[in-house]
């Protein structure tokens with residue numbers, strides 16, 4: 001079965017009116033982890049490319065990260081919450097199982113517009129972009145799309161196979177309709193036939209939390225790393241090729257690859273298979289670790305701050321995550337109203 005794709009060559013007249021991100025203040029280096037785990041900086045750097053990651057404060061939850069990024073994105077767009085018609089939060093680490101995180105974000109912004117979550121794991125921001133763009137096509141005026149995660153809250157800090165990989169953060173974009181703009185084609189897909197490749201086995205309705213679950217710690221994230229690695233490379237490569245083929249684009253027309261930041265070796269392998277040289281791939285995994293649904297908008301905002309998003313540039317976004325899920329799309333970059341910056345808990349004028 002092939003994955004779902006917008007008809008060949010079809011792009012959506014959608015522009016990023018605002019873009020911003022938020023990273024918690026606390027930096028945890030590989031050496032910090034090596035003090036509490038049987039690991040070391042050399043292993044983490046050579047296997048993953050990660051040097052450090054951000055970790056949210058004890059009094060923060062995913063919505064706090066999302067709200068900070070959302071406010072900064074509104075500021076970047078020169079808009080207020082009153083200008084929004086919908087809020088979509090992509091997260092796999094919601095504040096609560098019930099309710100969703102998006103209504104909490106809306107309330108903090110002082111808004112009562114449509115607000116709901118999307119859980120497509122690390123592909124969540126790509127899915128949310130597709131949903132947000134579709135909502136604009138059916139009458140919405142401005143859709144706030146957030147990728148926000150607090151993965152460090154669902155990993156076992158004593159399990160070195162996962163604890164070193166993940167970080168926390170949020171990225172937000174405001175989508176508006178614009179006949180001169182172009183978002184797409186999209187390729188999104190999912191294969192749920194083997195969810196145990198990357199999952200929290202317990203804690204949901206299949207196996208609610210009880211004493212046994214707490215003892216086994218099976219409510220925390222576990223992963224078959226090698227299988228995930230191979231699937232990530234294969235799926236992100238195939239999905240990227242699909243959108244390029246649908247757009248009728250060659251790889252030489254891609255100005256920048258912004259892929260899901262899980263492991264630098266995965267990004268290098270995808271770039272090599274696509275024929276996109278490393279200097280045209282934006283890397284943040286060294287500083288952010290794997291932030292799941294937040295990783296693509298965090299990397300996109302970081303690329304802009306680094307001066308790597310120029311008017312008219314073609315950006316290839318691609319992601320892969322638990323589910324399995326995957327997704328890719330093209331984005332023609334147009335400047336936002338204000339030059340945004342990444343905010344941190346300690347600063348950032350937009351907060």
Ligand code: UT7
Nearest residue numbers: 039040043047122160161164225226228229232262263321
């Ligand atoms: O966001 C969703 C997508 N997620 C991903 O894309 C993650 C995909 N997977 C990966 O990035 C890699 O599979 C990992 C980075 C998770 C692991 O890298 P690997 O090269 O596949 O290593 P491995 O799991 O095969 O482990 C190699 C060795 C093992 O020791 P033995 O059995 O060879 O003696 C592990 O026990 O490394 C050991 N190891 C560690 N050593 C030091 C595993 N984790 C660590 C650690 N520090 N943190």
